[in-house]
Amino acid sequence: MNFEHVGKIIDRYQEKRTALISILHDIQDRFNFLPEEALRKVASRLRMDLNDIYGVATFYKSFSLIPKGKHSITLCLGTACHVRGGPKILRELTKELKIEPGQTTADKQFSLNVVNCLGVCAIGPVIFVDGKFYGEMNPIKTKRIIEKINKNKKRNEVKS
Amino acid sequence: MRKIKSVSDLERWRQDIISKQKENGVVISVCGGTGCHAYGCKKVRDQFAKTLRKSGNGQKIRLKFTGCRGFCERGPIVTIQPQGIFYQRVQEKDIPLILSETIEQGKLLEHLLYEDSTTKRKVTSEKEVPFYKAQQRLVLGNNGLIEPTKIEDYIGIGGYQALSKALFNMKPEQIIDEIKASGLRGRGGAGFPTGRKWENCQKAPGDIKYIICNCDEGDPGAYMDRSLLEGNPHSVLEGMIIGAFVIRGSHGYIYVRNEYPLACKNAETAIKQARKSGLLGKNILGSGFSFDAEITKGGGAFVCGESTALIASIEGRIGEPRSKQVHTVTQGLWGKPTNLNNVETWANVPLIINKGSKWFSSIGTEKSKGTKIFSLVGKVKNTGLVEVPMGITLKKIIFDIGGGQQDGKRIKAVQTGGPSGGCIPASLFDLPVDFDSLTQVGSMMGSGGMIVMDEGTCMVDVAKYFVHFLEEESCGKCLPCREGLKRMREILDSITEGRENEEILSLLEELAEVVADTSLCGLGKTAPNPVLSALRYFRPEFEAHIHQKKCPAAVCMPLIQYSISEEVCTGCGACAKVCPTQAIKGEKKQSHHILSEICSKCGSCKDVCKANAVMVQ
Numbered sequence: 001m002n003f004e005h006v007g008k009i010i011d012r013y014q015e016k017r018t019a020l021i022s023i024l025h026d027i028q029d030r031f032n033f034l035p036e037e038a039l040r041k042v043a044s045r046l047r048m049d050l051n052d053i054y055g056v057a058t059f060y061k062s063f064s065l066i067p068k069g070k071h072s073i074t075l076c077l078g079t080a081c082h083v084r085g086g087p088k089i090l091r092e093l094t095k096e097l098k099i100e101p102g103q104t105t106a107d108k109q110f111s112l113n114v115v116n117c118l119g120v121c122a123i124g125p126v127i128f129v130d131g132k133f134y135g136e137m138n139p140i141k142t143k144r145i146i147e148k149i150n151k152n153k154k155r156n157e158v159k160s
Numbered sequence: 161m162r163k164i165k166s167v168s169d170l171e172r173w174r175q176d177i178i179s180k181q182k183e184n185g186v187v188i189s190v191c192g193g194t195g196c197h198a199y200g201c202k203k204v205r206d207q208f209a210k211t212l213r214k215s216g217n218g219q220k221i222r223l224k225f226t227g228c229r230g231f232c233e234r235g236p237i238v239t240i241q242p243q244g245i246f247y248q249r250v251q252e253k254d255i256p257l258i259l260s261e262t263i264e265q266g267k268l269l270e271h272l273l274y275e276d277s278t279t280k281r282k283v284t285s286e287k288e289v290p291f292y293k294a295q296q297r298l299v300l301g302n303n304g305l306i307e308p309t310k311i312e313d314y315i316g317i318g319g320y321q322a323l324s325k326a327l328f329n330m331k332p333e334q335i336i337d338e339i340k341a342s343g344l345r346g347r348g349g350a351g352f353p354t355g356r357k358w359e360n361c362q363k364a365p366g367d368i369k370y371i372i373c374n375c376d377e378g379d380p381g382a383y384m385d386r387s388l389l390e391g392n393p394h395s396v397l398e399g400m401i402i403g404a405f406v407i408r409g410s411h412g413y414i415y416v417r418n419e420y421p422l423a424c425k426n427a428e429t430a431i432k433q434a435r436k437s438g439l440l441g442k443n444i445l446g447s448g449f450s451f452d453a454e455i456t457k458g459g460g461a462f463v464c465g466e467s468t469a470l471i472a473s474i475e476g477r478i479g480e481p482r483s484k485q486v487h488t489v490t491q492g493l494w495g496k497p498t499n500l501n502n503v504e505t506w507a508n509v510p511l512i513i514n515k516g517s518k519w520f521s522s523i524g525t526e527k528s529k530g531t532k533i534f535s536l537v538g539k540v541k542n543t544g545l546v547e548v549p550m551g552i553t554l555k556k557i558i559f560d561i562g563g564g565q566q567d568g569k570r571i572k573a574v575q576t577g578g579p580s581g582g583c584i585p586a587s588l589f590d591l592p593v594d595f596d597s598l599t600q601v602g603s604m605m606g607s608g609g610m611i612v613m614d615e616g617t618c619m620v621d622v623a624k625y626f627v628h629f630l631e632e633e634s635c636g637k638c639l640p641c642r643e644g645l646k647r648m649r650e651i652l653d654s655i656t657e658g659r660e661n662e663e664i665l666s667l668l669e670e671l672a673e674v675v676a677d678t679s680l681c682g683l684g685k686t687a688p689n690p691v692l693s694a695l696r697y698f699r700p701e702f703e704a705h706i707h708q709k710k711c712p713a714a715v716c717m718p719l720i721q722y723s724i725s726e727e728v729c730t731g732c733g734a735c736a737k738v739c740p741t742q743a744i745k746g747e748k749k750q751s752h753h754i755l756s757e758i759c760s761k762c763g764s765c766k767d768v769c770k771a772n773a774v775m776v777q
Contacts, residue, residue, distance in 0.1 A: 020476035021459050025418070059478045059635075060459025062418045078380030079575060079611045080537035082625050088762045092740055095760065116462060116629055118419055119383035120194050121535050121609075122232035122543035133198035139740045139762045 005030055006038045010045045017046050020056055024063055033064045061115070069104040069111035071149055073097075074128040078117030081124035085138065089125050090114065092139040096146050109153070110146075161311070164438040166446045167324045170315070177316040184222040186263055187241040189304060190250075193228025193387055194422065195544070196235035200251070204236045207255045221263070224313075227303040227391015227426075230545035231291050234274065239286060239304065246286040247272035277541065277563060291542045294560050296523070298531050299507050300384070300547045303391035308426045311433040314394040320439055322510035323398050327447040332362060332406040335513070342517035343529030344509075348374055348465070348502030349580065349606045350682070351528070351595035354509075357499065361407045361489035364497035371404045371412035371453070372493065372500040374470060375423060378462035379578030380629065382609035384533035384545055385503035389416065389423040392507065393430035397453065399506030401440065402513060404451040407499050412453035415470055418460050428455050462579070462633035466681050467492075467500050469635065480635045481681035502607065504533060524550035528594035533608055538575075539566045540612040548593075555589040558612055569614040573697070577606030579626045579633075580686035582693025583619060602693040604686070618715035619698035620705055624652035626690035634683065641684030644675035648691065655702065656716040658709035665702060669695065714776035717761050721777050724765075726751045728773035735765035735774065 009026045013019035020042070027038050034057055043050040057063045075093060077086045090101070093112055099105055101114040120126045123135030129145060164170050190196075190205040205225050212221055229237050234248035240262060247258070250272055261267040273282040274289050286292050286304075306313035314320070326335055340355030361369065373396060377385040389396055400412050414431075416424045431453055434440035442450045461479045463469045469479040471493050492498025508530060512520045521529045528550040534557065537543045541563035548557060554574060558564065565571050573583040582603035584591065591597055595605050613622065631645040651668050654660050672688030679685050695702060704710050711719040724735070724744075729751040736744040736752060743759040746752030754765070766774040 016476075018474070018476040021473065022457060025457055025459075055478050056459075056476070060461050062458075062460040079578070079609065079622075079625070080381045080535075080543075082380075083538050083611060083613055083617050083622070085763070088764075091760060091762065095740075115419060115460070116378070116633070117380035117383075119377065119386040119417075120198060120232075121381050121383050121537040121611075122195050122545075123198055123235075124537065126198070133194065135195070135198040138738075138767065139760075139764050140738045143740050 001031065001035060001037070003035075003037055003041060006041045007045070010042065015045055017048060020046065020048075020053070021060065024057060028063060033067045036065075066104065067108070069108050071109060071130055072111050072113065072128075074113045074115055074118070075101075076116075076118040076120070076124065076126045076128070077114050078121060078124070080121035081126055084124045086125040088139050089127065089137050089142050092142045093127075093146075096143055109149075161433065161436050163436070164445060167328055170320060170324055170445065174315050174318075177312050181222075181316055185220040186243075187222045187224060188258075188263075189224040189226045189239045189241070191227075191229045191235060191237040191304070192225040192308075193232060193235070193303075193391065194383075195228065195232025196237060199235040199249075201236035203252050204238065204250055204255065207252045208259075211255055211259060215259070224307050226306065227308045228300075228387035228545060229304045230297075230300060230387075230547075231289070231542070232545070233543040238272075244285040244287075246274060246284065246289060248274050290563065291544065291546070291561055294552070294556055295547050296531050296549050297547045298511060298523075299388065299395070299504065300391075300533055300545060302395065303387065306392065308391050308393055309429050311394060311430070311437060314392070318514070319394055319510075320398055322513035323401055323439065324445055326402045326405055326513050327445055327449060330513075332408075335402065335406050336362065338517045339509070339512060340517075342512045342520040343524070343527070344505065344512060344520070345528060345595060346502055347504035347508070347532065347607065349379075349577070349604065351605060354501065354505055357489060357501070358403065358406050360487070361497050361499040364490045366497045368496045369407050369409040370493045370496055370498040371400050371407070371409040371451075372470070372474070372498060373400055373412065373414040373503060373506055374465065374467070374500055375414060375416045375420070375427075375503045376458050376465040376470060377417055377420075377503075377607060378465045378633075379607045379609050381537055381575070381611045382535050382578060382607045384535055384608050386417075386420050386423050387545055388503050388507050388533075389414070389420070390426050393423075393427045394434065395507045395510055396427070396503055397430055397434055397440070399501075399509035400453060401444065401451055402509050403499055403501065403506070405449055407497070409499065410451060412451065413456050413474055413493075414453060415456050415458060415464075415474060417458045424455055424457060431455070461635075462629075463635045463681070463683050466683060469681070470500070471498065478635070480637045481683070483680060504608075525592060525594045527596055532593070532605070534610045535608060536562050536610050536612070538611040539569065539571065539614040539617065540564070541566050550594045551592045553590050553592055554584065557593065557610065558589065562612065565614060569616050571612055571614045572617070573613045573619065575603075575611040575613060575622065575690075576609065577604035577689070578609050579630050580604060580682065580689055581606045581609075582689045583613065583622065583697060584693075585697040602689065602696055604689070616713055616715070618656075618711050618713035619694045619701045620652065620656055620711070621713070621715045623691045623694040624649070624656055627652055627687070630683065630687045634687075638678075638680045638684065640675045640678040641680075641687060644671055644679075645684075645687055647671060648675070648688070652691070655705050656711070657718045658705060658716075660706050662703075662706060664706070665695065665699075720761060721756060722754050722759055722761060722763070722765065723756075723775050723777065724752050724754055725773045725775055726753075728771050730771045730773070732770070734768045734770070738764045738768050740764065
């Protein structure tokens with residue numbers, strides 16, 4: 001991992017402590033998670049205690065201290081999605097992927113996240129897979145989405 | 161983009177934009193809201209652009225990619241002006257037809273028109289769609305007229321006119337009086353009078369003051385702030401600049417949830433455009449007043465919707481609320497006087513300045529003025545964003561606009577106010593909706609989530625859901641909220657698993673009262689509302705879980721079992737096809753059965769069974 005970029009991110013925010021959350025967002029966008037090495041660099045450049053940085057990194061749900069999988073699946077469990085069967089989708093996802101929310105599959109293919117609202121309430125239950133929203137989900141549609149990603153993966157492997 | 165240095169510059173720009181717009185014969189608007197995105201509106205837009213480019217029609221036809229139109233459930237939505245045609249569920253393959261039939265020959269495409277479910281009649285224009293008929297879209301309506309990333313569109317519909325009026329024709333005190341007289345109350349939830357907040361902040365001593373726009377919108381089930389900031393960011397920004405002029409604020413922050421990337425992007429673009437054209441930054445419109453703004457991203461914490469926690473988050477700290485003995489209008493961001501309002505509140509400000517407080521206060525009820533945007537979602541036929549005058553009844557919103565029940569199940573309640581609110585039973589649907597009436601029945605306005613629940617929704621499960629949510633989102637600073645909610649959740653868990661007795665309900669109520677009385681911030685103080693309101697109106701459901709060990713709505717998994725009626729089953733096999741665990745066995749045209757040991761109780765079979773043979777007990 002190349003941590004030079006972390007320095008550039010901190011430069012962009014002029015070493016401002018108040019920009020900590022934005023800095024962490026940018027680091028996560030770059031590395032897909034918050035590597036310890038990067039957080040140490042942030043601590044020393046912002047002249048902050050590493051503890052405080054970990055405090056912020058673990059308080060806010062958007063941040064992850066462990067590497068995320070290649071495909072990110074985010075399930076919305078806001079009220080509207082909940083009453084329209086969101087928990088059934090969660091059961092299907094955990095069964096298919098064999099991981100709990102917040103975890104990544106052993107082959108580093110999938111990360112599963114649950115959020116409290118994605119703000120697409122009118123078409124719930126909603127899942128957000130690799131940057132795309134899927135509305136009016138049900139267990140069988142969920143299963144098919146995962147199958148499709150796996151199939152594409154296999155096809156790509158054969159091709160290469 | 162022009163640099164605007166005076167009011168007359170702005171007016172000239174507007175006139176130029178309007179005369180340019182007149183050159184367009186036809187305007188095709190594709191809704192680009194997040195709901196429509198899920199249905200593939202981007203492909204629809206791209207296809208339009210491609211086809212128009214090829215046919216060389218691009219000059220006479222203007223293609224707009226607008227913000228959210230509200231009727232998300234029927235997306236992607238396309239409207240055609242000046243004919244006023246409203247097409248819904250538009251797909252890529254429809255585009256050549258729309259262009260050749262509708263645009264060129266003026267023929268309507270039947271399959272894209274909305275069908276009124278009561279009259280079974282196809283309707284042509286937006287105004288005739290029942291979903292829109294009873295609405296008064298003062299704030300949200302402009303979303304459909306403009307492209308959010310084009311400042312020219314906003315200027316063209318009279319944008320920044322309120323700002324120039326405020327800067328040159330009004331004194332800060334006059335603006336405060338106008339906002340006070342309008343009766344505008346904070347749209348974020350608590351409903352504090354906006355004018356009074358501004359006045360307190362204006363009077364607070366200090367040279368440096370800040371403006372904050374709260375777009376944290378953590379309430380699950382509410383997304384009007386998202387749609388406003390995505391669809392009409394300049395209206396929010398204009399409100400903020402006027403607010404800053406009143407309190408003499410030098411800098412503003414728009415705090416946006418991390419889950420809303422498009423809102424961040426569009427607001428960022430709006431800020432850049434406003435800065436470039438002289439509407440933001442130094443010496444705005446040549447008035448001598450300077451103000452700038454920027455975006456700050458949240459980190460996914462519900463508690464950060466609370467003003468002091470939000471401020472802590474902007475300062476780069478953990479989002480823990482503090483005691484409000486000293487209000488944020490006196491000591492807010494970095495200890496300086498700070499005026500914080502919600503997205504929808506800010507978007508109402510230009511309207512009031514333009515049209516006057518008298519006009520604004522003529523809409524609504526005695527103590528709640530203007531309109532309110534609600535996200536009408538859950539178990540109702542027409543889901544989406546609705547903007548209605550305060551004082552409209554719940555019945556009108558749910559049945560006239562929402563079209564009533566979704567799939568044959570009777571509607572029994574509506575949840576308002578998010579995790580701080582409560583469930584209102586159908587028997588109270590004649591209630592006029594305003595800040596005070598909702599509080600009286602044990603719920604609250606909140607930011608405007610309206611989640612409809614039917615017989616298939618278990619109220620104990622909903623109460624449990626909210627307590628789970630709040631337990632997770634509690635920042636952990638004070639004990640009653642942190643530990644009290646945990647214990648309440650444990651109790652609700654065991655009720656839904658059929659492991660409790662009668663006495664537990666009084667303990668639950670007592671706990672709820674302690675949490676409400678002794679928590680520090682709004683999150684804890686209002687946390688028991690969902691439980692208390694469910695107990696108040698739906699106690700028999702709790703009792704059924706406790707005494708009969710049954711879940712009447714067939715939701716709580718440990719208490720239910722799926723089976724197929726041998727007599728009713730036609731053997732069509734639809735259930736076996738959708739079963740994700742292959743738990744349904746049976747020969748074709750023979751009665752099927754469910755293997756209970758591998759059944760995941762997902763209910764997919766029940767959803768597809770046309771013969772109604774799947775039973776839940």
